[in-house]
Amino acid sequence: MRLSDLxxxxxxxxxxxxxxxxxxxLLVQDGPTxxxxxxxxxxxxxAVGRRAVGTRLGVVEGHVERPRxxxxxxxxxxxxxxxxxxxxxxxxxxxxxxxxxxxxxxx
Amino acid sequence: xxxxxxxRLWAALDLLDHQIVDCxxxxxxxxxxxxxEIPEGDGxxxxxxxxxxxxxxxxxxxxxxxxxxxxxxxxIAQRHDQTMGRxxxxxxxxxxxxxxxxxxxxxxxxxRAEAWARDVVIDKIPGARHEAE
Numbered sequence: 737m738r739l740s741d742l743x744x745x746x747x748x749x750x751x752x753x754x755x756x757x758x759x760x761x762l763l764v765q766d767g768p769t770x771x772x773x774x775x776x777x778x779x780x781x782x783a784v785g786r787r788a789v790g791t792r793l794g795v796v797e798g799h800v801e802r803p804r805x806x807x808x809x810x811x812x813x814x815x816x817x818x819x820x821x822x823x824x825x826x827x828x829x830x831x832x833x834x835x836x837x838x839x840x841x842x843x
Numbered sequence: 844x845x846x847x848x849x850x851r852l853w854a855a856l857d858l859l860d861h862q863i864v865d866c867x868x869x870x871x872x873x874x875x876x877x878x879x880e881i882p883e884g885d886g887x888x889x890x891x892x893x894x895x896x897x898x899x900x901x902x903x904x905x906x907x908x909x910x911x912x913x914x915x916x917x918x919i920a921q922r923h924d925q926t927m928g929r930x931x932x933x934x935x936x937x938x939x940x941x942x943x944x945x946x947x948x949x950x951x952x953x954x955r956a957e958a959w960a961r962d963v964v965i966d967k968i969p970g971a972r973h974e975a976e
Contacts, residue, residue: 738894739854739877761854767889771933772945777852779879779888818887 737824747784749833750822755814756786758829762815782816782829852938862941863895863930871948872896878929893935893942895951896928 739761747755760783767776816831817839823830852858854877863871878892930951936943944951965971 737879737881737888739859739879742879743855760856763852763854763858763890765850765852767887771931771935773932773935773937775849776932777850777890779890783853819885 741824742782742829745824746828747782747816747831748828749831749836751833753833755816755831756784759783759785779818781818782821784814784816858893858938858942861938863893864941864943865948865951866936866945867947869948871944871951872928874942891932893930893932894928895930 742758742761745758747758749755761779762781762783763777764780765775765777767778770776816836820832820835820839821829822832858874858877861874863873865871872895874893874895876894877890878894879888880891881888928951930942930944934945936945
């Protein structure tokens with residue numbers, strides 16, 4: 737699978753709720769060690785939302801302090817943990833709505 | 844960094860389109876895509892390769908333009924008997940503003956479009972083989 741297979745893909749909950757599209761993918765360097773760079777990056781979650789204006793402009797929540805209105809623009813929607821994904825289809829990604837709720841990410 | 848001290852990146856924002864630099868400090872292309880391996884069972888997917896070059900870029904673009912780029916890449920690859928531009932994670936030294944590798948760019952398949960342009964187009968121009976003064 738490639739990163740481009742995930743970006744822009746529609747995301748729906750198992751209850752049929754529309755969550756938005758994948759705007760970015762969260763990588764954490766906690767995988768197996770390979771080469772001089774150390775640990776490989778692992779996919780921990782997907783930034784999913786209905787709007788991507790802030791993401792496209794490079795304004796990310798947590799990276800921008802002022803002005804405050806830019807922080808609003810930078811909201812990425814919700815972070816969908818990888819463990820809650822049940823299916824990656826050709827047109828959409830399905831997420832376990834119950835698991836998402838249990839993790840405090842209501843759909 | 845995450846609270847546990849491990850490094851966090853946003854793939855599209857912090858990696859895509861970022862410059863790749865080889866062991867001699869020469870530019871070696873840009874990050875056009877990532878190969879992600881999904882392990883058997885419940886493990887999290889792992890980024891195994893950085894993809895660079897026309898073929899990888901075609902995946903990002905998609906549609907008819909992507910198909911067109913893929914066909915060009917396939918023709919160049921056939922001519923050079925090489926596979927797609929893949930940089931294994933084992934040769935990545937660091938990921939900061941740019942991606943630094945431990946090998947020279949000539950060892951990468953991702954430079955084949957540039958090599959093809961040099962061999963097939965540039966070298967055919969009269970005077971192109973002259974050393975720079």
